[in-house]
Amino acid sequence: MSVHQTEIFVQTKENALREFSFVDEETVPLNASKPVPLQPLKPTSAVVVTGYVPPNALRFSVNLLCKTTGNIALHFNARLDRGYVVRNSKFRGCWEEEETCSPAGHTAFRRNSYVHILIFCTANEYQIAVNAEHFCAFAYRTPLEDVMYLEINGSLEDTRFRQFELFVYPDPKLCRPSNVLSLKIDRPLVEFLDIPITVDIENEFKTGTRLFIAGRLKLLPHSFYVNLQKGKAVYPHPTIALHLNPRFLYGSSAPYVVMNCWSNGSWGREERHSGHLSWMPGRDFLLTIRCEIEAYTIWLGEKMIGEFKHRLQPTIIDTLKISGDIVLHDLAMIYSN
Numbered sequence: 001m002s003v004h005q006t007e008i009f010v011q012t013k014e015n016a017l018r019e020f021s022f023v024d025e026e027t028v029p030l031n032a033s034k035p036v037p038l039q040p041l042k043p044t045s046a047v048v049v050t051g052y053v054p055p056n057a058l059r060f061s062v063n064l065l066c067k068t069t070g071n072i073a074l075h076f077n078a079r080l081d082r083g084y085v086v087r088n089s090k091f092r093g094c095w096e097e098e099e100t101c102s103p104a105g106h107t108a109f110r111r112n113s114y115v116h117i118l119i120f121c122t123a124n125e126y127q128i129a130v131n132a133e134h135f136c137a138f139a140y141r142t143p144l145e146d147v148m149y150l151e152i153n154g155s156l157e158d159t160r161f162r163q164f165e166l167f168v169y170p171d172p173k174l175c176r177p178s179n180v181l182s183l184k185i186d187r188p189l190v191e192f193l194d195i196p197i198t199v200d201i202e203n204e205f206k207t208g209t210r211l212f213i214a215g216r217l218k219l220l221p222h223s224f225y226v227n228l229q230k231g232k233a234v235y236p237h238p239t240i241a242l243h244l245n246p247r248f249l250y251g252s253s254a255p256y257v258v259m260n261c262w263s264n265g266s267w268g269r270e271e272r273h274s275g276h277l278s279w280m281p282g283r284d285f286l287l288t289i290r291c292e293i294e295a296y297t298i299w300l301g302e303k304m305i306g307e308f309k310h311r312l313q314p315t316i317i318d319t320l321k322i323s324g325d326i327v328l329h330d331l332a333m334i335y336s337n
Contacts, residue, residue: 060154224324
């Protein structure tokens with residue numbers, strides 16, 4: 001690299017740092033050439049990694065290494081050259097089953113920018129947030145007490161880290177007000193509807209409320225879910241009055257819809273509604289949730305496809321959360337006597 005190119009690179013990096021909203025003064029420089037010892041991990045433990053993704057970056061990984069050489073409890077691998085993220089673990093030198101997700105629509109992994117990665121430990125999985133937004137989860141395959149080191153590999157520069165305890169995830173101190181979406185009666189949302197999405201429900205959710213979700217099913221859908229819940233936090237687990245989960249590619253099963261609720265620390269009895277679902281891959285749909293006196297009724301277009309009797313008062317609902325294999329067009333809510 002010439003002197004001129006070096007100067008441009010330094011200026012570019014400095015500009016990226018000035019634009020970085022998540023500078024953490026408590027992080028310390030991380031020597032990326034060797035693993036860094038961690039304090040023993042437990043539920044509520046959190047590890048933050050920040051770093052610069054250079055203009056020519058191809059991929060980088062954040063690894064939680066075990067005390068046994070060759071074992072990796074968590075391999076979080078951002079592949080900018082392929083446009084997706086891999087999670088995996090390694091046991092006795094062999095990679096296990098890989099999990100992938102696309103960061104499409106997510107501005108987390110942009111070249112020539114700094115990134116903030118938070119790995120939060122719950123009772124049974126890692127929750128991973130990128131730039132203060134929940135990105136994915138990875139169920140434990142190795143006990144937390146086996147994790148000893150943090151390792152950074154690949155195209156991530158100027159790396160820093162810290163370890164601390166966190167009791168609400170994602171970290172509310174990092175949340176950006178500009179990302180808050182609010183849904184009100186007779187005021188549809190038609191912009192900033194990238195999936196996954198969390199939306200405040202401004203009006204009381206009561207008998208007569210109708211929620212309209214217009215979107216398009218992706219070409220190779222696996223599933224998606226709609227939660228009507230209380231609170232936005234991922235941890236502690238929110239109370240969910242209605243969990244609506246259409247499933248399309250679950251082994252040899254015909255498509256079906258799962259409905260459930262979460263309260264008092266666990267899922268309730270699952271209800272499955274099977275039969276023909278007229279969702280077509282790549283096609284638009286209109287999903288309507290009607291809050292009736294005794295139950296929610298679920299409509300696909302003009303056809304009712306299921307019913308879920310109230311187990312919790314609908315009035316506790318203040319948040320809508322949607323994730324999975326759909327593209328959202330708009331969200332709307334009305335009140336009908």
